[in-house]
Amino acid sequence: MTFSRPVLRPALGILLSATLLTGCVTNHETGNPEGWEPITPAAVDEIAAMVPPEISAKGYLTMGTNPPFAPFEFKDSEGNIIGLEIDLGRALASVMGLELRPVEQDFSKILPAVSAGTIDFGGTGFTDTEERRANYDFVNSLYAGVQWAQQTGDHVDPNNPCGLTVAVQRTTVSETDDVRPKAEQCLAEGKEPIEVLAYDTSDNAATALVLGRADALSADSPVTSWAIERANGKIETTGEMFQAAPYGYAVPKGSPLGPALGAAMQHLIDTGEYARLLQQWNIHEGYLDRALINEQPLGTKD
Structure with missing residues (x-):
């Protein structure tokens, strides 16, 4: 059974955070968690070579996202989009030798924008569902329930x-x-x-x-x-x-960007950077032990 933001988007588009003054959870957030540090691994040449040429040429990846949905994506006190999916997307891009550029969009417009090619991929708490797989591939990021x-x-x-x-x-x-x-x-x-x-x-x-x-x-x-x-x-x-189900980054069905992102994810898993990144956001369950696209290991058919 699927759940969460993609299925019930209007109800889950929230900013979950807190103040320590009262110990209550509130709608105010100042920035990244205590002890947070950026994770931007060095580029891996063989993975960078998998990136579609038109993306390599421009040097960056555009990721459609729709804050607030803490801890995945939300805005800090200065209006910057931050969060777990932003950090993970940036680390993936870094492995691919690219910069990440988040693009704020209405939730309902992100997948159509992926299809139209106006953004490279979507990352906004998407659940990887059979229905969505008809038109998109999902580079899985974690399981949540x-x-x-x-x-x-x-x-x-x-x-x-x-x-x-x-x-x-x-x-x-x-x-x-x-x-x-x-x-x-x-x-x-x-x-x-x-x-x-x-x-x-x-x-x-x-x-x-x-x-x-x-x-x-x-x-x-x-x-x-x-x-x-x-x-x-x-x-x-x-x-x-x-009721665990996979979250994932959406790319066009059959796009070579999917395997490139998957290879970058595998690199982050192998080096321990994936686990370190999730731990910074207090996520301790639902980790992937290998990279998956549409819940299938890289190189296999779903």
């Missing part, structure tokens, strides 16, 4: 949530495919009901957990990780990530 959080020290079981108050972002899969069905099941079994606190943004849902208005939070795993990092130790994960 639904991850619950609780107040630190509590004992919330996502598989036994009857009687709990659970915060979610409205119309996301966490609400529609996770918490609401569980709530219906609790009622059908005659157990205590789940109180669902649905908010317009994930930051408000996370704040409800931090302040004790909710017993738990259900959200996309990277969003939950980001909230935990910014909540000053007040919340933690509980249970395992589930």
Whole structure:
């Protein structure tokens, strides 16, 4: 089952961050995480040689993206687009001997722009789905799923949530495919009901957990990780990530740019830079152990 931003884009286009002043998750963000440093590996000649000539000639890659969707892409206090997908895209471009130039676009226009060739590829929290693979190849970046959080020290079981108050972002899969069905099941079994606190943004849902208005939070795993990092130790994960699906960078179907990006991804994985980059954004699950295009290892057919 797929989930997250590409399927339910209007609800997930948010900026998830926090202030340590109150320990609450808020809509204000100043910049990269504490301890962040740029990761721009040296170019690898054999990978640079795989880049389509028209891209090599201009010396840069354009990546369509649609902030805010922290930690993947959002704007810092100076209006610069930053985030995990920006950093990873820049590292991939660097391995290919290129510069990355993010291009802010409406979400709905990014894939058409990829098809039209007005941008080189798209990176904005895309889920790699069978439907999208009909027209695009996806250079996978990580797996993400639904991850619950609780107040630190509590004992919330996502598989036994009857009687709990659970915060979610409205119309996301966490609400529609996770918490609401569980709530219906609790009622059908005659157990205590789940109180669902649905908010317009994930930051408000996370704040409800931090302040004790909710017993738990259900959200996309990277969003939950980001909230935990910014909540000053007040919340933690509980249970395992589930409903995992791949995120990916979109290129035109059959484009030679896909294998070039895939080779660059493999290089980042092999050198440890991929893991280091994700760790800077507090992502500790869903790592790739080899480069994939459309969930297939490089050089194989999907």
